[in-house]
Amino acid sequence: MKKVLLLFTLLLLATSILQAQDIPNNAAYNSRMDSLKTVFSDIMKEWNRAIPPHNVEAMRLEKEAKAHPELQDSLLAIAGRERETAREIMAALQARINSNSEERQALRDRYALVFEDAFPYFLARKQYTKDSLSVLLKSASAEIRHSRQGKALRKYIKNRQLSEGDHFRTFPCWTPDGRRFNWSHCKGKKVFLIHDGLWCMNHGLDKTALRKYLEFITKTAPDCFPLIVVDCLTLEELKAAVEEFELQAFCVVSEFQKDAGTLNWLYNDTTTPTCHYLDENRAIMFVTEGIEPEILEHQFLGIK
Numbered sequence: 001m002k003k004v005l006l007l008f009t010l011l012l013l014a015t016s017i018l019q020a021q022d023i024p025n026n027a028a029y030n031s032r033m034d035s036l037k038t039v040f041s042d043i044m045k046e047w048n049r050a051i052p053p054h055n056v057e058a059m060r061l062e063k064e065a066k067a068h069p070e071l072q073d074s075l076l077a078i079a080g081r082e083r084e085t086a087r088e089i090m091a092a093l094q095a096r097i098n099s100n101s102e103e104r105q106a107l108r109d110r111y112a113l114v115f116e117d118a119f120p121y122f123l124a125r126k127q128y129t130k131d132s133l134s135v136l137l138k139s140a141s142a143e144i145r146h147s148r149q150g151k152a153l154r155k156y157i158k159n160r161q162l163s164e165g166d167h168f169r170t171f172p173c174w175t176p177d178g179r180r181f182n183w184s185h186c187k188g189k190k191v192f193l194i195h196d197g198l199w200c201m202n203h204g205l206d207k208t209a210l211r212k213y214l215e216f217i218t219k220t221a222p223d224c225f226p227l228i229v230v231d232c233l234t235l236e237e238l239k240a241a242v243e244e245f246e247l248q249a250f251c252v253v254s255e256f257q258k259d260a261g262t263l264n265w266l267y268n269d270t271t272t273p274t275c276h277y278l279d280e281n282r283a284i285m286f287v288t289e290g291i292e293p294e295i296l297e298h299q300f301l302g303i304k
Contacts, residue, residue, distance in 0.1 A: 032107060037104070040097065040100045040101075040104075043097055046093060047093050050093075051086050054083065054085045054086035054089070055082070055083065057079075057082045058083045061076070061078050062075070062076065062079045065079070122152055122156070122264075122265075123259075123270065125156055125270075126270060130157045133156075134157050137153055137154060148258070148260045149260050152260035152261075152264060152265045155265045156264075156266075159266055161265075161267060161268040162267055164286060165284065166283070167282060167283055167284070168276065168278050168283070169266065171255065171261075173229065173253040173255045174235070174238075174253060174254060174255075174256065176235070176238050176239045176252060178235055181253045186225050186282070189280065190221070190223055190224050190225065190280060190301060191225045191276075192226045192275065192277060192278075192296060193228075193275065193276040193277075194210075194291070195231075195263045195272055195273055195274045195275070196228075197290070198230070198241060198244075198245050198247075200272075200273070201273065201290075201291070207244060207245050207246070211247055211249070214250055217297070220301075220303050221301040221302075221303055223280075223301075224301055226250050226251065227251050228250060228251065228252045229253055229254065229261075231257075231259050232256065232258060233257075238253075238254045238256075263276075271290075273289075274289055275288045275289075275290065275291055275292070277296065285299075
């Protein structure tokens with residue numbers, strides 16, 4: 001089962017991302033980042049210039065002390081002070097390096113959507129308030145705001161997400177023959193909607209497992225209408241999925257929005273497969289991550 005991996009994304013998102021403001025333009029960002037990089041370079045030059053002489057002098061004095069035992073105490077004392085001076089300079093410079101790195105990371109995080117893909121933030125949407133995401137999206141470039149993921153993020157922010165107890169809202173999608181799917185085919189039936197994740201339902205590496213299970217379900221409960229929504233971008237990908245998992249006998253559709261479709265932004269599916277169980281009146285009775293036979297067969301379809 002495909003689980004959304006948020007850890008990497010969350011590690012990159014500092015708290016400052018929630019304080020994002022509109023960035024004036026790319027030139028301003030680049031100017032500030034270049035300035036911070038110049039400061040970092042200057043710090044490293046100072047490091048290489050200021051620290052080695054003290055360590056070199058300490059080593060000279062320590063060697064001298066071995067050659068002149070009668071002066072050992074005084075020479076080693078001076079050598080110790082040289083090394084302490086080197087450590088103090090190193091600590092001070094390291095603090096400046098850390099501060100500079102934090103500033104650069106904060107700048108990248110604060111205006112991440114200006115230059116980066118919106119998708120990692122769309123995936124992480126459950127971790128943030130909609131107000132925070134709205135402010136972040138406003139800092140994005142027009143290109144990213146108008147991207148597939150940017151539009152999905154905006155729709156997620158503006159709409160109330162639907163779940164169990166709500167009435168299912170249909171959306172435009174297409175069948176493998178390129179025709180727009182007619183939702184009236186579901187009228188009067190219990191719809192078992194599977195949102196993608198086909199590849200993780202190949203029990204025992206048997207890609208026909210889902211087909212065989214759906215054949216059992218529809219034979220046992222004729223009023224059940226399985227509907228499989230595939231996350232892909234092209235008709236060719238949709239056809240390939242049908243062929244690979246031998247689903248020709250079932251209704252397989254796609255919005256061709258990949259991971260930024262209606263099931264993602266309106267129904268908040270962040271895991272695939274996510275299953276939606278709709279009664280005859282299209283009310284959402286259950287939502288589960290993956291197929292739950294107990295819920296599907298007994299609670300939803302009443303199979304004994």
